[in-house]
Amino acid sequence: MAAIANGKWRALILVGIAELFAMTLWFSGTAVGPELAEMWHLSAAETAWLTNAVQLGFVVGALLSATLTIADVIRPKYLFAGSALAGAGATALIAGFVSSGFPAIVLRFATGVALAGVYPTGMKMMAAWFDKGRGLAIGVLVGALTVGSASPHLIRAVGGIGQPDLVLYGTAGLAALGGLLVLAYEDGPYQPETSPFDPSAIRRIVTDRSVILANTGYFGHMWELYAVWTWIPIYLAASLEASRTANAEQLAALLAFGTIAIGGVGAWLAGSAADRWGRSLVTSVSMGISGTACLLAGIVFGSSLVIIVPFVLVWGFFIVADSAQFSAAVSELADESYVGSALTLQTAIGFLITIASIQLIPMVQNMVGWRWAFIPLVVGPLVGTGAMLWLRSLPEANRLAGGRG
DSSP states (O other): OHHHHHHHHHHHHHHHHHHHHHGGGTTHHHHTHHHHHHHHTOOHHHHHHHHHHHHHHHHHHHHHHHHTTGGGTSOHHHHHHHHHHHHHHHHHHHHHHOOSHHHHHHHHHHHHHHHTTTHHHHHHHHHTTOSTTHHHHHHHHHHHHHHHHHHHHHHIIIIITTOHHHHHHHHHHHHHHHHHHGGGOOOOTTOOOOOOOOTHHHHHHHTOHHHHHHHHHHHHHHHHHHHHHHHHHHHHHHHHHHTTOTTHHHHHHHHHHHHHHHHHHHHHHHHHHHHHHOHHHHHHHHHHHHHHHHHHHHHHTTOOHHHHHHHHHHHHHHHTTTHHHHHHHHHHHSOGGGHHHHHHHHHHHHHHHHHHHHHHHHHHHHHHOGGGTTGGGGHHHHHHHHHHHHHHTSGGGGGSGGGTO
16 A cells, blocks of 8 residues: 555656646747747737647547547557657747748647647546545646646746747757656556447447536536636736736736646645535536636726736636546546546547637627627636536436545
């Protein structure tokens, strides 16, 4: 038992660091979007696709992985490592050889395909070590993902403004390091044997009522999450300019990093809370707070830093705090032989939804301005909260968080 206890914390630290480094790729194009748009004369739609191409690539990669049960056939550490290195290579190619929008978008799509082998695989690796405390473990992993996703904004703020290649090469190097680090991972005691290809696995996943409800909660959460993460730097820049704050561009980049990165703390603390009080309760509270923030964003727009800074930090804390718990719930509710595929399918559909919400925000902004642009996102938390409270009322909820629901 002591060996297992020591091994699980080693695995958590190792995979957490590898995930943090690999996921710096996600918003690398988004962070440098303003510079690339100016250098390459990109339209607003092309600039948005620097992010959406990753989302779409992730969906395609995840659906392919889930359909072929790749996540349950290939050993997790090799899938993770190969995927991280492939994504790093695609990002480095943009910095080294690309000078127009279309090839950059294609390579961003390839990056998204690669990351489909990183995020769900990391969750499966944690589930293999943590039977008890799984919410905390996956929460820490999602926290690492969150800080990693925020890191390109930090790199840009501290020296990358006007130097997009520096941000792209930096994130590519970190992702490659993450891919190499994860090779030191050893399979956990709860790791199922690799499973043969089974086309009926997807049918079982999509007809399980409890899994459907957990997924619906996740889909509502995702409708809000990535749209906010994508557009919060622009919202903050507009708000700071409206309040005539000095150094608005640099400060907006720092605040965008803080808004996203603080979610790493939220995911960690929410994971611990969910293991104690139940996943459905923690996810419902988190979505209630973040959904309310979508409405309040219009009220605080243009306010002083004394108001806007704590507001976006609280929003950032709660908007991703629940994310890991939907994945933990599916890992507890789905057929254990195909947990990897169930998680991959969940994330695939969730990220497909993000493409619509990311594209929606600038359309709303054109009509009402940045002050009220986030209002449509409140629909996601409302639907997600309803699904999780319904799940909490069912007998299947006894399988969540050791019977805590």
